[in-house]
Amino acid sequence: MSSHSATPQPLIARRGASLAGRLRVPGDKSISHRSLIFGLLSAGETAISGLLEGEDVLRTADAARALGADVERLGEGRWRVRGVGIGGLSRPAGVLDFGNAGTGSRLMMGVVGGHPITATFDGDASLRKRPMRRILDPLVKMGARVVSEAEGGRCPITLEGARETVPIVYETPVASAQIKSAVLLAGLNAPGRTTVVENEASRDHTERMLRHFGAEVSVEPHGIHGRRITVVGHPELTARPVVVPADPSSAAFPLVAALIVPGSDIVLEGVMMNPLRTGLVTTLMEMGADIAVLDRREEGGEDVADLRVRAGTLKGIDVPAERAPSMIDEYPILAVAAAFAEGETVMRGLHELRVKESDRLEAVLAGLRAAGVDAEIAGDDLIVRGGRVPGGGTAATHLDHRIAMSFLVLGLASEKPMQVDDGTMIATSFPTFVPLMHGLGADIG
Numbered sequence: 001m002s003s004h005s006a007t008p009q010p011l012i013a014r015r016g017a018s019l020a021g022r023l024r025v026p027g028d029k030s031i032s033h034r035s036l037i038f039g040l041l042s043a044g045e046t047a048i049s050g051l052l053e054g055e056d057v058l059r060t061a062d063a064a065r066a067l068g069a070d071v072e073r074l075g076e077g078r079w080r081v082r083g084v085g086i087g088g089l090s091r092p093a094g095v096l097d098f099g100n101a102g103t104g105s106r107l108m109m110g111v112v113g114g115h116p117i118t119a120t121f122d123g124d125a126s127l128r129k130r131p132m133r134r135i136l137d138p139l140v141k142m143g144a145r146v147v148s149e150a151e152g153g154r155c156p157i158t159l160e161g162a163r164e165t166v167p168i169v170y171e172t173p174v175a176s177a178q179i180k181s182a183v184l185l186a187g188l189n190a191p192g193r194t195t196v197v198e199n200e201a202s203r204d205h206t207e208r209m210l211r212h213f214g215a216e217v218s219v220e221p222h223g224i225h226g227r228r229i230t231v232v233g234h235p236e237l238t239a240r241p242v243v244v245p246a247d248p249s250s251a252a253f254p255l256v257a258a259l260i261v262p263g264s265d266i267v268l269e270g271v272m273m274n275p276l277r278t279g280l281v282t283t284l285m286e287m288g289a290d291i292a293v294l295d296r297r298e299e300g301g302e303d304v305a306d307l308r309v310r311a312g313t314l315k316g317i318d319v320p321a322e323r324a325p326s327m328i329d330e331y332p333i334l335a336v337a338a339a340f341a342e343g344e345t346v347m348r349g350l351h352e353l354r355v356k357e358s359d360r361l362e363a364v365l366a367g368l369r370a371a372g373v374d375a376e377i378a379g380d381d382l383i384v385r386g387g388r389v390p391g392g393g394t395a396a397t398h399l400d401h402r403i404a405m406s407f408l409v410l411g412l413a414s415e416k417p418m419q420v421d422d423g424t425m426i427a428t429s430f431p432t433f434v435p436l437m438h439g440l441g442a443d444i445g
């Protein structure tokens with residue numbers, strides 16, 4: 001099992017001066033994982049710039065090496081992957097340890113599931129609690145076999161990939177880019193067409209990258225909010241450069257900090273604005289946030305923009321369930337914004353938050369209550385009654401980076417300081433969070 005047994009490191013955030021300055025958050029985690037995986041599956045050399053060098057992504061780099069790729073770091077965020085091509089994977093010598101990373105482990109299960117090799121997947125105590133049946137079920141339909149698994153389809157899991165991968169049509173039971181991607185990646189080594197049907201559109205980075213590397217992909221609307229995505233198997237993927245844009249899920253933390261710390265005025269540079277990732281910005285604008293979207297442009301095949309964010313008054317709103325896929329990782333920090341908003345914010349349809357790095361519904365509720373905020377869970381909904389935020393407590397982070405960063409941001413504007421019990425997991429997705437926040441003038445230590 002992986003080594004996230006690092007000594008817990010409590011951190012504390014205090015109210016101080018207003019936040020000011022410009023910053024660029026690190027590369028998008030979803031695209032970073034995928035760039036390494038597509039590099040592995042391509043013939044030739046994939047040059048990546050702006051790669052997120054967070055622990056989750058570094059685990060995917062290790063796994064790509066274990067499966068046969070030559071992966072080299074050339075400089076900050078600059079990586080080169082010499083791939084093996086579809087069908088060329090080798091059996092890894094040891095366990096593939098994905099640490100805290102749901103995305104890395106699940107996408108690689110898709111890769112292995114579609115190849116005639118066997119691999120064991122494991123991770124830290126958080127990853128070992130996460131449901132993997134949702135990935136294994138379609139892969140078994142495609143011909144893979146689960147050799148062993150911990151109770152309830154948990155890691156450690158040994159997966160024997162299909163000898164002859166069967167193309168399928170698969171309707172995902174929940175909107176999940178990880179399930180969709182695992183099936184499409186396995187489908188790359190299947191003869192014919194593999195189709196994923198989703199009733200709510202989830203982030204489309206896999207589809208975009210499949211096209212970028214030369215696969216034939218079609219995307220059709222399905223129902224009101226859904227999509228039907230088909231990939232044609234056995235393409236020749238050719239190495240292509242990947243430029244990773246700044247991660248909107250990381251930008252969310254300084255963004256909300258600037259909204260709630262009085263007098264703040266910051267600019268977040270080059271934030272990815274893929275419409276399947278911008279639910280938080282939409283929601284905060286509905287709450288009255290002062291966010292100006294400047295210089296919209298394209299970088300590396302994605303829309304990006306600079307976001308100028310100024311502090312101001314927020315009001316509570318009702319956030320519809322169908323928006324959840326476009327902001328699924330942003331609910332903890334949205335709940336913090338809601339704590340500072342006037343009135344009630346209702347966030348609907350959050351069942352998937354229960355199976356992230358922690359049970360985020362419970363972790364957010366407990367953290368808000370530790371900060372003296374009035375909040376409750378009703379079914380799958382989270383209700384936050386905003387206004388006064390006393391702070392003065394400790395949030396338990398349960399090996400969850402987003403819980404840690406969310407409650408540190410809360411502490412920048414609460415009456416008394418706010419502590420989190422462990423900041424070490426922040427390194428999984430946003431290793432430069434604390435120094436970048438210091439650069440804006442935040443008091444976190």
Ligand SMILES: O=C(O)C1=C[C@@H](OP(=O)(O)O)[C@@H](O)[C@H](O)C1
Nearest residue numbers: 030103175176177178179328329
């Ligand atoms: O595909 C991806 O890169 C991701 C998909 C989402 O998970 P689900 O597929 O479980 O919704 C998200 O929460 C995760 O942080 C990244």
Ligand SMILES: C=C(OP(=O)(O)O)C(=O)O
Nearest residue numbers: 100101102103104329356
């Ligand atoms: C859910 C997340 O990541 P993963 O599923 O990759 O662990 C996240 O980063 O918030």
